[in-house]
Amino acid sequence: MFTPDAIPPLDRDAGDRVRGYLDTLTKPPGSLGRLEQLAIALAEMTGDAFPDVTPPAVLVFAADHGVAHEGVSAFPQHVTAQMVANFVAGGAAINVFARQIGARLEVIDVGVAAELPGEGVVVDKVRAGTANFTRQDAMSRAEARQALDIGVRAANRAIDAGCRCLIVGEMGIANTTASSAMLAVLAGEAVGPLVGAGTGIAESRLAHKTAVIERAIAARQADPDDPLELLAKLGGLEIGAMAGAFLGSAARRRPVLVDGFIATVAALLACRLCPATRDYLIFAHRSCEPGHEVALSALAATPLLDLQMRLGEGSGAALAFPLLQAATRMLAEMATFDAAGVAAGDTR
């Protein structure tokens, strides 16, 4: 497992160099706002005052959830496998956005219930979906650890292939139920406000979804201070793998974009396992799922975009990637006041 020293500290000197350099570029100091903060953060993560985030990699982890049988999603469980087939065929939203940003896309089956034709998918199946956690633990502790390791390995594959920024997403019918359950325990919050429509269940079904989660939390008695136990009791295989990908990316000093609600809960889990992970996370967008706000504030995170999206797949993270690219290109390509012969102002 990751020890805190497995993740290198940020390079504050590189950040300071960028902070100073930004004020020599032909713009009023600070006028590019959060893009300037992004440039500083990317320099601190990579240790490079002229960081490069291309090419990016998209990792989509897919798995099923036994709790789907409690009627908590608007869609049936087999849609997970069908959407994986759609990813392979290139027709999902994440395929479109990954092509748009020139990303290496990998789809990893960590625990889809159905057998999938192997081609186009990395089959790293821990088990055929989790157990229904209202009745028994979602998985064993050993399986939870396996899921994390699969995510670390996927991050390493992408980085070894030359990718400089990771985009992490998921597909798994009923995974907003698992995420809300995990978040309630991690944040020590009541379940109700953390429960949303997910794929779009009717408002009248929210009380049922909340009751299912409350029943599971009472039955499982997960220790909030033991993140691996929490993953095993109330989690999901793709949630564990995403947490592993965040850990793996941070360990190699690669910036990693966190997608929506489920990905942010996985990021929170990774940070509980190894707090230094937080330094390498960039939060892409604010999901419509109400629990997302709580997960973001537990991580003191303000996402880059708010597009009223709730798709998953890494779609929001892929859409935020061009902002990272803009931050690096601003550093590499903008003229300085000196070079352009533009008079500097007096802002002191």
Ligand SMILES: O=C(O)c1ccc[n+]([C@@H]2O[C@H](COP(=O)([O-])O)[C@@H](O)[C@H]2O)c1
């Ligand atoms: O990323 C999000 O914020 C998000 C919010 C709601 C739903 N989803 C996606 O929808 C699925 C989970 O929804 P549900 O209703 O089946 O729990 C799963 O495949 C997620 O990728 C994703």
Ligand SMILES: Cc1cc2nc[nH]c2cc1C
């Ligand atoms: C169609 C569909 C696509 C998805 N992508 C991520 N989660 C999803 C859930 C559904 C139902």
